[in-house]
Amino acid sequence: xxxxxxxxxxxPEDPEAFDRHYAETHAPLGLALPGLxxxxxxxxxxxxDGAAPAYYFVAALAFDDDAAMNAALSGPEGAxxxxxxxxxAGAGVDLMTGSTxxxx
Amino acid sequence: xxxxxxxxxxxPEDPEAFDRHYAETHAPLGLALPGLxxxxxxxxxxxxDGAAPAYYFVAALAFDDDAAMNAALSGPEGAxxxxxxxxxAGAGVDLMTGSTxxxx
Numbered sequence: 001x002x003x004x005x006x007x008x009x010x011x012p013e014d015p016e017a018f019d020r021h022y023a024e025t026h027a028p029l030g031l032a033l034p035g036l037x038x039x040x041x042x043x044x045x046x047x048x049d050g051a052a053p054a055y056y057f058v059a060a061l062a063f064d065d066d067a068a069m070n071a072a073l074s075g076p077e078g079a080x081x082x083x084x085x086x087x088x089a090g091a092g093v094d095l096m097t098g099s100t101x102x103x104x
Numbered sequence: 105x106x107x108x109x110x111x112x113x114x115x116p117e118d119p120e121a122f123d124r125h126y127a128e129t130h131a132p133l134g135l136a137l138p139g140l141x142x143x144x145x146x147x148x149x150x151x152x153d154g155a156a157p158a159y160y161f162v163a164a165l166a167f168d169d170d171a172a173m174n175a176a177l178s179g180p181e182g183a184x185x186x187x188x189x190x191x192x193a194g195a196g197v198d199l200m201t202g203s204t205x206x207x208x
Contacts (some may be wrong), residue, residue: 004146005164025193028188030207031207038208039207039208040204041204042203043204044200053200055198055200059201060164069127093185094157094159096146096162097148103135104135104140104141
């Protein structure tokens, strides 16, 4: 069982500025986290009814287990990544961490 | 670039009944989707401040691309999985689909 950090970002006022900051600054900070096993980002599209998705962007960062994830997030690299949220995620971000079951 | 379906479930009234239905009924319906490449589920824990997480459970289903994902969701297996939501996700579920970038 791995462990996952989800960062679900609310719709920003300036999506282009958000994407630029994420690609140039925040993703590199995420990549610096020790023990990172996978790191993906998804921009959800509109729902089948054309409604805006609940979030603008969902990042998923996977680690071997809770101990590795918690060590990464509580270390200096984690602090730097969290501190950077103030620079681009003013619309809000829901951070969620937990153990992950693979069904397939 | 793969494509991902996120299903983010709000906190149910009866978490045990939710988990049982998910494991016994809904996960098998998800596993029946053609072209499924990975399928994980995460129960987020409380935040660092002890606050309840935004969602009770986050499922992530990955496909090779948008065409494969859309075909799976619009086919009979997708319809069966969506129809089953009414049986256990009354508290609400945010479904989000999009193309996924891998940073690592």
